[in-house]
Amino acid sequence: MALTPTVEEQGSAPELEVRNLVKRFTAQSVVGPLSFGVAAGEFVSLLGPSGCGKTTTLRCIAGFEVPTEGSILLNGLAIEGQPPNRRNIGLVFQNYALFPHLTIFENVAFGLRLRRVGDAQLRQRVGHALELVGLPHLAARYPRQLSGGQQQRIAIARCVVLEPRILLFDEPLSNLDLKLRLAMRRELRELQRRLGKTAVYVTHDQGEALALSDRIVVMSNGRIEQIGSPQEIYERPANAFVADFIGSSNLLDATVVGTDGAATIINAAGLTLRAGVVGHTAGARILAMVRPERIRVAGTDAAAGDNTLNARIREATYLGQDLHLTLRLDGGQELSVVTQGSAARRLVPGEEVVLTVAAADIFLLPK
């Protein structure tokens, strides 16, 4: 029986470890070196724009690509030399990859038949897997008779029925429409928790990564930009790429002027601002980052120590719940601001407003 791993065990040896993985396609196209670990039961997303190497990394783990260098360890054993059919790692494909010539039952039974599982046990396990994804009534159908969401659930059942050591997902929701995507996202996370399976999930959709993951590996150009929990990635991005890719952000070129003990004084485009971090040397050229929703318009509620900025509204887009504003600062920079649509009084282009930003909401990133 599998015991719940203790914190100590989780901390000491990850279930899956990617160590200095390099995949070289051509001299220009290189992924890695990459290193990261996934603890037992953890849900880790590889997030990045297309071509960042996330799918290549996943394919190396599944065994469809052979790494040029480095190793992949599963429970401490190197698996990078094993053929994909020996790894017992489940993979859910973007286009589901259900076998069109087999019924749903036979699709789910595919791996069990290869393992020569007896008839009675096979029936029971397939039935159980179909119930797990809520589609036991579709066993006799063919894949093309199913909707995209149903096909995706069958693809998951087909993996889970084999009790794989870990589960891999290659953008599994990207072919579904928005509403279904959100529903499947919840279902997927719930299922993964229930099974307690370690999961690696590849996506270019930051919302998906934030909603599903215990930890996110942000990648670009074949490199890891940051590894952290969704909160860490969003609230404390390591660099300008992460800040820009996760959520939206305003980035301003800035120079460190000095410090007043609790905050760093910076100069950004002629404005003097206080950022709630310390440890930057005067004269350093950096980037100042502010999330659009952290900027308040018409600062009647300005607290002591907040930054105030004068700006003119250039564009206002009403989106029901939110109001998206594009503003121009006195110095000429543009800022995006998101405020609540209902609470905001009528804000129209051309209007002069005062913005307030708490010092703690300005992050300083290396340039």
Add this chain to the structure above:
Amino acid sequence: MSPAPPRQRPYWTALVLPLALYLIVFLVIPFIHIIVLSFYTYSPTRIWTPELTIANYVGLADASFLTVLLRTLRLGLVSTLICVLFGYPLAYFLARAERRVALIGLFFLVMPLMVSAVIRTFGWLVILGRNGLVNGAITALGLERLPLLYNETAVVIGLANVFVPFMVLPLMASIERINPALEEAARNLGASWLATFRRVILPLSRPGLISGCLLVYSAAISAFVVPMLMGGARVRVIGRQIYDQLLISYQWPNASAIAALLVIATTSLAFFVLALMRRSARQEPDA
């Protein structure tokens, strides 16, 4: 709702007319003529007289003809199997190769069809002859010469060489339509290469395999030039039999009966197989 328009043939139906006309004049009418002739009576002086008889068919049930018939069918079967064996890997490679490589491969594949049958066959004579390339290599190794010409082996080599494109082209078209992710899914679920082929590629490329087999088989059992040049006098096949009856013995009614038998055998085989395919396609639901 407006009333449904009256059923009408689409205007482009007329596009098939030129070919249909050509086939009627040069294939259907001559074939009907052959059928009629096969029921006429042989006459040593006038070749045939229009007196109806079934003697031409009854006469086919003799041992020497049945030997020829069985040999022809056997050669067709073996050639088809060899085309499957060589054709599948090649079709798979061409279907999965990048476009440029696939085009070059296709060019080499259909090249045998661009060379005249006689020239191609003489090429084989040079390679397989008593002092040809193969036997030259074998004797250089100090081994016994192999009889590679004027036997059934030679005919099978020749037939497989010409007809392998007929196997590869439909197979390749079928394999191209199989999503490569399905193969990866099978591998991921624990299938070896062989199991992936047997459980995914083979069933999904079956229509191409069946068309390829039909094409190769019907072409192989009606072949004439290759068996004559590479099989010699000993490997007599139906094509040769018809030729001899027609042009050497002037037994036109008898030759017609053999020809009619051959055509009926191949077309009924094709109909049977296609009907089977349609039935298995019906079992699967519509898209």
